[in-house]
Amino acid sequence: MANQSITIRTVRSIKPDQKRDIYVWDTRLKGFGLRTTPAGSQSFVFQYRVDGGPARRKTIGPVGSPWTPNTARREAEKLLVQVYQGIDPVEAKREAKRKKEALKFSSYCARFTELYLKDRWRGTWKAANQTLENVVVPRWGNMALNEITRADIVKVLDEYSDRPARRKEIHSVLRKLFNWALDRQDIDASPLLGMKAPKAVPARRRVLSDEEVVALWKASEKAGWPWGPFVRMLILTMQRRQEVAEMDWSEVDLEARKWILPAARAKNDEEHIIPLSNLAMAELKRLTPARKGLIFTTTGSTPVSGFFKGKRSLTEDMLAYLKARRIEEGGDPDLVNIPNWRLHDIRRTGATNLQSLGIPVEVTESVLNHISGTRAGVAGIYNRYKYDAEKRAALDAWDRKLAALGC
Known part of the structure; x- marks a missing residue:
């Protein structure tokens, strides 16, 4: 069919050919055309060559809103x-999609x-990953990274x-x-730049x-497993929340009365030995005969979680216990x-209690597995003593105080 200016009248005037597609090329813009199929469907197309290469054709869209x-x-x-x-244009669209x-x-x-995180944030990568998975992935999961704006971030932070x-x-x-x-x-720029x-x-x-x-101990006795x-x-044990949550039977030596936290799970990337006191041993022995996998788990494959909800329940039971004690003492609950x-x-x-019990600061820091204070800098590099005996004495002293308090 002869080339002509493509208008609404042109679109309506084209009759389908039962044997082939009909193309009408626009006289006003090179490469712009209208295709009509044997079935009568119509669409706008753009035909082009890049740097003298073979002719390629791209469909702009079917006739009708918005085209x-x-x-x-x-x-x-724009394509021209x-x-x-x-x-x-075809490859550009494919590349954009990829x-x-x-x-x-x-x-x-x-x-x-x-x-990055597993290599650079070894002690905290799991917490950082949970922040991503729990906070922002549910909101932006299907968006492209370069589509996220500062406004999106501000909304989350607010x-x-x-x-x-x-x-x-x-x-x-x-x-x-x-x-x-x-x-x-x-990406070409960070949406956080200058923020x-x-x-x-x-x-x-x-x-x-x-x-x-x-009160916390008594509340824990009312709490369900785990x-x-x-x-x-x-x-x-005074260890970090996630370290205890991910405690595995393979790390526990009941005969030697110790828990060996592997370097891969320690915040400072150093193996850490935690002596087990009488009360700690009693807790673990009550959980036997299970001796394989995670200790504190309900699924067998993932550690205990839901800390915010669990802590809220503990606080309620702590408050109830303290109010009951106040009533027994004749006070106002x-x-x-x-x-x-x-x-x-x-x-x-x-840690504060260990200090009040007369435990040296360096031993307290060793119990906590802190590389700071007396264990930082030059002292930390040259003093490789692990304080194992002193840590056991410290945790046993804490054990005795807890027992004396009625835990």
């Missing part, structure tokens, strides 16, 4: 500009964890305005993720009183209050 002769011609003009720049799939946020986060520590954690992980992507040239980081959160100083420690034994092991606390405060509480 009219005018809107389709404007799209063809790409051709003049030596860009193949890049979007490669930059899909959920899969990109998984790659970031494998290639949701945590009442939890400043968590807010700063989220910002820190996202900043590293986008900087890593920028270094790899997967002020949330204010640093003051160091927590919360220490549970002796009465609160007893929360009760898990919380008591936090109290008895309505005056009983438990200041905000976290599971990590159990560690600080234990």
Whole structure:
């Protein structure tokens, strides 16, 4: 059919040929055309050659909203500009699709964890990965990394305005993720560039009183499996929440009365030996004959979780216990209050008690597996003594105090 200006009248005038597609080429714009199939369906097309190569044809879209002769011609003009720049529109679209799939946020986060976090954030990579999986992947999982804007990030951070520590954690992980992507040239700019980081959160100083420690112990006795034994092991060993949550029978030597935390799970990448006191041994022996896999688990394959919900339940039972005690003493239960606390405060509480029991600072730091203070710098490099005997004495002293308190 003769070339002509493609208008609405042209579109309506074309009659299908039962044997072949009919093409009408626009006289106003090179390469812009209208295709009519034997079945009568019509679509706008763009035909082109890149750098003298073979002719290629790209479908702009079917006739009808949003594609009219005018809107389709404007799209063809954009494609023609790409051709003049030596860009193949078909390949450009395919490459954009491939890049979007490669930059899909959920899969990109998984790659970031494998290639960066596990190697560079050895002691905290699991927590950082959980931040990604629990906070941002559910929101942005199907978006491409380069589609995420600062407004998207601000919206998430605003949701945590009442939890400043968590807010700063989220910002820190996202900043590293986008900087890593920028270094790899997967994105052209980070949406966090120039954005002020949330204010640093003051160091927590919360220490549970002796009465609160007893209340927590009693509350743990009411908690279901695996929360009760898990919380008591936090109290008895003073180790980090995730380290205890992922405690495995393969790490425990009941005969030698010790728990060996492997370097791969330790925050400082050093193997750490935790002596097991009488109360700790009693807790573990109550869990036997199970001697394989994770200790604190309900599934057999994943460690205990749901810490926020579990801690809230513990606080309710602690409050009930303290109010009952106050009534027994003839006091007003309505005056009983438990200041905000976290599971990590159990560690600080234990360390504070060790100091009050006369345990040297360097031994306390060794119990906690802290590479700071007396164990940092030059002293930490040259003093490789592990304080195993002293750690056992310290935890036994803590064990005796807990027993004396009524735990």
